[in-house]
Amino acid sequence: MNAPLKSLLSFAGLGRKRQEPRSSRTVPADNARRNIALDIKNVSHHFDIAGSPLAVLDNVTISVKPGEFVALLGPSGCGKSTLLRLAAGLDTPSRGSLLEEGQPIDGPDPSRLLVFQDPTLFPWRTVWRNVATGLEARGLLDTESARVDNALKLVKLDKFADAYPHQLSGGMAQRVAIARALVNDPHLLLLDEPFGKLDSLTRMTLQAELTKLWQEVGFTAILVTHDVEEALLLANRVIVFSDRPARIVAEFEVDKPYPRHRDDTDLVHLRQTILGQLGIAND
Numbered sequence: 001m002n003a004p005l006k007s008l009l010s011f012a013g014l015g016r017k018r019q020e021p022r023s024s025r026t027v028p029a030d031n032a033r034r035n036i037a038l039d040i041k042n043v044s045h046h047f048d049i050a051g052s053p054l055a056v057l058d059n060v061t062i063s064v065k066p067g068e069f070v071a072l073l074g075p076s077g078c079g080k081s082t083l084l085r086l087a088a089g090l091d092t093p094s095r096g097s098l099l100e101e102g103q104p105i106d107g108p109d110p111s112r113l114l115v116f117q118d119p120t121l122f123p124w125r126t127v128w129r130n131v132a133t134g135l136e137a138r139g140l141l142d143t144e145s146a147r148v149d150n151a152l153k154l155v156k157l158d159k160f161a162d163a164y165p166h167q168l169s170g171g172m173a174q175r176v177a178i179a180r181a182l183v184n185d186p187h188l189l190l191l192d193e194p195f196g197k198l199d200s201l202t203r204m205t206l207q208a209e210l211t212k213l214w215q216e217v218g219f220t221a222i223l224v225t226h227d228v229e230e231a232l233l234l235a236n237r238v239i240v241f242s243d244r245p246a247r248i249v250a251e252f253e254v255d256k257p258y259p260r261h262r263d264d265t266d267l268v269h270l271r272q273t274i275l276g277q278l279g280i281a282n283d
Contacts, residue, residue: 035220036101036111036187038064038087043096044245045082055245056082057093062239062248069214069221071231073274074241080224083246084190087222088114100188110134113186117193119177121165127176128152128161134184151183154213171202178210182217189214191223195230207233211258228274232267233260240277250277 045057056079064070072080085091086098089108098105100112121130132148135141141148152158155175165173174194181189191210195203211234214221225231231238232254240250252270260267 034185034187034218035066037066038062038188038220038222039097039099039102040064040083040087041097041099043083043086043093043098045079045086045091045094046245058245058247059096060246060248064220064222067218067220068237069223069235071223071225071235071238072241073225073228073231073238073278074246075243075278076226078241078244079246080241081192084114084192084222084224087188088112088190090114110138110184111186112188112190113181113184114190114192115177115181115194117196119165119173121173121176123165125164126161127157127163127165127168130165130176131179131183133180147183147185151179154182154216155179155209169202170198171206174198174206175209178213182213186219188220188222191221193224193226196226203230208259210234215258228271228278229262229267231274232271233262238274240274250274 040060040062043057043060044055046053046055048054060083062070072083074080082091086093087105089105089112092106100109105112122133125133128148131151132141132145135144135147149158149161152161155178157172157175157179160168160172165176168176178194194210195206198206207230214234223231223234235254238252238254239248240252241247242249252274254267254270256264256266
């Protein structure tokens with residue numbers, strides 16, 4: 001495998017073999033067991049910009065239950081995406097700790113995968129080969145190639161296995177990126193505005209499909225979004241951050257059955273409340 005490919009796979013958390021299962025993962029895989037608890041404890045983080053520290057996270061503490069779907073809302077640039085990178089093990093916090101099932105997160109692992117706003121597909125690889133990338137990097141493709149077919153069926157792209165990225169719409173490309181994560185059987189799926197660049201109709205379709213995937217597969221999910229409505233349609237819990245450096249200013253439980261509807265009175269009221277927390281006037 002060439003050096004640039006290895007570098008990108010490491011960045012995405014795909015280039016490491018999964019560690020031996022911990023005791024909590026020895027139970028047969030069903031929707032109650034294919035997920036993890038994530039504990040973020042007193043995490044602060046800063047970047048060094050021209051020799052000066054730029055604080056982006058300020059004493060953030062969040063406990064995410066196994067199988068929970070949590071949405072993070074806040075102003076652009078406040079530090080939400082940085083928190084996902086820390087949870088993925090791509091960076092180390094300046095202060096505090098992040099724990100997966102009680103164990104410190106000390107680097108990327110296929111159990112925790114990050115899906116970006118841009119699909120970042122390899123243009124020279126077919127859809128099937130793009131989805132297979134993680135298994136190939138871990139030396140599992142020869143024995144577990146059926147997982148690629150299953151992942152493509154989950155995202156309804158099995159008929160496009162031999163297509164190339166330039167032949168896909170934006171929504172289809174994002175489905176490929178999600179399948180590339182799901183094929184590695186992640187216990188924690190980290191979503192960094194995965195639908196932010198899509199048109200509204202495609203966005204609504206993929207929101208519904210992601211909800212169904214989460215219910216069917218059973219992973220724990222954390223979504224960064226700027227869309228309050230999206231957060232309320234998808235998540236069990238919505239966490240609102242301040243401007244940079246990000247601090248938690250409010251949390252909201254969303255105790256509504258799925259599928260949810262945009263005109264639900266309770267969701268409309270909650271949307272108004274959250275917009276108020278974000279300092280946005282709502283008519």
